[in-house]
Amino acid sequence: MDQLADLHISINREEGGIAAQIACELRESIRQGRLEAGVRLPATRDLAADLQVSRGVVVEAYEQLVAEGFLLSRVGVGTVVAPAGSREEPPAPPQPPPVCTPFYGHRATSPDLSSFPRERWLASLRHVLAHVPSDALDYGDPGGVPELREELAGYLRRVRAADVHPENLMIVGGVAQGLSLTLHVLGGIRLAVEDPTSNRQIPLLRRAGAEIVPVRADEQGIDVGALRASGADAVLVTPAHQYPTGVVLSPGRRAELMAWGGLILEDDYDAEFRFDRDPVGCLQGLAPDRVVLSGSISKSMAPGLRIGWVAAPADLAHGVRQARGELDLGSPVIDQYALAHFLRTGAYDRHLRKARREYRRRRDALVKVLAEHLPEVRVHGIEAGLHVYLELPPDWDEHGLALAAQSLGLAAEPVGPMRFTPGPPAIVVGFARLPVHKTAEAIAALRSLTSSRR
Known part of the structure; x- marks a missing residue:
């Protein structure tokens, strides 16, 4: 014989929508595993008497959950929890701690969306x-x-x-x-x-x-x-x-x-x-x-x-x-x-001319500051695009440097995962979202982090 559920349902009569409240309570009990597959729910007349509501309210709640697939209504058996309905919600993935730093871009090739x-x-x-x-x-x-x-x-x-x-x-x-x-x-x-x-x-x-x-x-x-x-x-x-x-x-x-x-x-x-x-x-x-x-x-x-x-x-x-x-x-x-x-x-041409001027300023500022604060790094790929390619000394950790740059809000990625065959350590850094007046501060901080990790 199917197990008969002993339900503990709380409702707020002042809020109204009693049927929806009952359905919500039952739905969450099924999702969290408190009501398992095959468990038989009380007859609508009995549950209505327990909750001191009309039978029609309970019928409406049961019908809603049957329609959603959480319950099954069987002639001669009553209403039971559906097999697919008894499930636990997967744990939420851990959230990274908030980064209280400026954000200069997600991908190294990202444009400055504030200039849209x-x-x-x-x-x-x-x-x-x-x-x-x-x-x-x-x-x-x-x-x-x-x-x-x-x-x-x-x-x-x-x-x-x-x-x-x-x-x-x-x-x-x-x-x-x-x-x-x-x-x-x-x-x-x-x-x-x-x-x-x-x-x-x-x-x-x-x-x-x-x-x-x-x-x-x-x-x-x-x-x-x-x-x-x-x-x-x-x-x-x-x-x-x-x-x-x-x-x-x-x-x-x-x-x-x-x-x-x-x-x-x-x-x-x-x-x-x-x-x-x-x-x-x-x-x-x-x-x-x-x-x-x-x-x-x-x-x-x-x-x-x-x-x-x-x-x-x-x-x-x-x-x-x-x-x-x-x-x-x-x-x-x-x-x-x-x-x-x-x-x-001609609006597109005008937008591009303005963007080129600003991106060139940001590229020039980044290249200049990199030469001052990270002279060991060789800078490539500066003639075009929205990112620079930084070839690192052989003993540097590209993954660690990329993480350090990201912690400062820079758009940076290690090149290792992009290679099919091994190559020298390198990272790419985007400059489109890095304001000129923040460049020296960001790269000086990166220099400090780099020195402390070597």
């Missing part, structure tokens, strides 16, 4: 909501809003020397989704990646079906000779500013890579930010028939907007557009129209 052009973006949104016809808010082309593809294609041709046209350009939810869709269409290929590379991308690439083949990158970029020997079908590269080393692919290596016969996936993640001379044109402009260009506004504006693009050869572009339609029907259209307006009115 709110007023101009709001103006674009208002323009869209005032002028875009209602039909434009319906399901549309999964490849993206035509107006944005037109504006973006023109921008990429003008600024990145890309050979892009609206028909081979797809709007996606950032570079990550663009890469996932591309690999999904290509199937299970052998994909060469730079060594070191972003360790956040590796699980994404593998989940998309790629077999990862690491190929070392040196001071000139990816080693194309090693790429040829790898047997890879395609290669993922960051030629404008290699992550994490910050190396710009040298002219000689660019020529070698163009002569290599496989498909090239070009991640153009922060190419807008080059400080000492004009940005290097993208690889896609040299060979649009076998280079897939991925980019986004995550670094130039904000990652949370989740707007990116993929420019691909015609057949692959068709496959990516079809895959996007089959997976999630495309990107939110209002932000796409807003970005098209933002580009068309």
Whole structure:
């Protein structure tokens, strides 16, 4: 015979919602294991008499928990605790202690989100909501809003020397989704990646079906000779500013890579930010028939907007557009129209010019202070992007230094987890969110922590 539960339920008659209170008490008792699976609850008439409420109130509470799956109602048996309902909540993960320090960024590649052009973006949104016809808010082309593809294609041709046209350009939810869709269409290929590379991308690439083949990158970029020997079908590269080393692919290596016969996936993640001379044109402009260009506004504006693009050869572009339609029907259209307006009115160019000036000031301040306080550290990758690559002396602990930097609010990561083969200790440090007037203070504190741990 099923065990009959002896219930202890407290209700507050002044609050009202008695049925909801009873259901809540029973629900928590089941979740916490006080009422186990198979335990029979009192008949509604008996529990109503015990609680001095109407029977209908108890019936309502029982029916709610039956609907939620916590209880089962059996003819001839009564109401019992469902098997799936008896469970303990997993313990909450321990919370890290609060860090009472300034916060200068989460990832080393994070932009300064406080500089997001709110007023101009709001103006674009208002323009869209005032002028875009209602039909434009319906399901549309999964490849993206035509107006944005037109504006973006023109921008990429003008600024990145890309050979892009609206028909081979797809709007996606950032570079990550663009890469996932591309690999999904290509199937299970052998994909060469730079060594070191972003360790956040590796699980994404593998989940998309790629077999990862690491190929070392040196001071000139990816080693194309090693790429040829790898047997890879395609290669993922960051030629404008290699992550994490910050190396710009040298002219000689660019020529070698163009002569290599496989498909090239070009991640153009922060190419807008080059400080000492004009940005290097993208690889896609040299060979649009076998280079897939991925980019986004995550670094130039904000990652949370989740707007990116993929420019691909015609057949692959068709496959990516079809895959996007089959997976999630495309990107939110209002932000796409807003970005098209933002580009068309020149607001995006003005924002980038302002951001470049400020990021250059922050980069210069960081490089100067590093030379003063940490002269043992070799600084690389400063020509572009939003981070610097710090090569450490051989006996330094990169993990410990990265943790020390993080404790001071700096965006820092050890490079070791990004390597497939061992290399010298190094960390990457982002400077986009580090104000110039705080740089000396932050690096002096890092110097002090470093000295105390060595």
